[in-house]
Amino acid sequence: MANIATGLNEQILETAKDLFINKGYHGLSMREISDALNVSKAALYYYFKDKEELFLEILKIYLEDMSIALEKIQAESTSSKQQIQHFIRHVLTQPAKQRATIRLASQEIIHLTPKVRKTFDTLYREKFIGKVQAILQKGIDSGEFRKMQIEVAVWALLGIMFPYFYPTHSGDSPLPDKTIQEVTDIYLNGIIKK
């Protein structure tokens, strides 16, 4: 249960996130959200301009968290290899709901209007992809990693974790440590210089 003392706007964000993850953008109605919270539908429109803004806000919060985590990883770890290890571990040890948010963003963003999509794309690159790319680029420049097309390396890293953003591979339970280790091994062996 969420903290009962939080404001309604935060409850909306949290509940809507759960429901969007399970039903998708078009599959979830504003009515369903308000019903789940036992408030009127119009109450949602008091806090959020429309459905799109509510959805975008959920993604923004996620990206902000990720951005902070990535900065911490960059600051704390010394080698690029270590930074990648910590990044994979950070993402895959998140609760299933958090992991699912990345998937939600990736797959539902195309259903929004171009303007909102553009807003998201900018943030996505700034707060997430750009930082991952920076870590990898440094590793390539320093000779820790093979010379590669940086974009391929970035997307391979994101992609290799992607299956674990689906509930199929985890339910609600955390991923086994062995699985996280194996994913890390495959990726690092794939990019490290021999």
Place this chain on the structure above:
Amino acid sequence: MANIATGLNEQILETAKDLFINKGYHGLSMREISDALNVSKAALYYYFKDKEELFLEILKIYLEDMSIALEKIQAESTSSKQQIQHFIRHVLTQPAKQRATIRLASQEIIHLTPKVRKTFDTLYREKFIGKVQAILQKGIDSGEFRKMQIEVAVWALLGIMFPYFYPTHSGDSPLPDKTIQEVTDIYLNGIIKK
């Protein structure tokens, strides 16, 4: 343009696939499909029981194609490494629309009723995932690949290709050969025994 002589039911499947890819399951209405084909909405229901059945049929056709391709790869290539190479090349050289169908299946199947979802899951495993797993298992057993959790290896392979199932990474143009090569290198270096 598709062959103008094909029957309406095949035109429906082809057009609906395009539209489902761009708008998602709930984001696409039956009306939009019939409008795109210049037929009445009821015509769709002459060929398909309901929206779900139409959607499922699209996925079934894709899985059948993939199944045949996988069998051919298994039959023609000798080493497991070669089979993986051919598999990655086969998938990533498909037209963008075909690649997008895997993504469509993965992300929209959860929006269908449990019964239809179960039907799909069974086929997905039988025609696709199971065969990929068999290739990898053989490579592990023969000592070509490292000892790994087979499930992790399977999903890493699918995952590493997943970014290229989004239009962002390709538009409608084919993927550069260099990219395909790089993806293959990363994955194979990740799993091959040293």
Place this chain on the structure above:
DNA sequence: ATACTTACTTACCGTTCGGTAAGTTTTGAA
């Protein structure tokens, strides 16, 4: 006590949804 703001609810809007019943045209076999 009064005036104003915040935080909602009730009741409704026009539109679109998936789906169907009934009618109409086209086709092809006898």
Place this chain on the structure above:
DNA sequence: TTCAAAACTTACCGAACGGTAAGTAAGTAT
């Protein structure tokens, strides 16, 4: 030439959609 089956169209259904205008109860500042 007949006639039934196949291949549709027209017209509609109830339900659900995103969104809003108007009202209201509870605080808060003066």
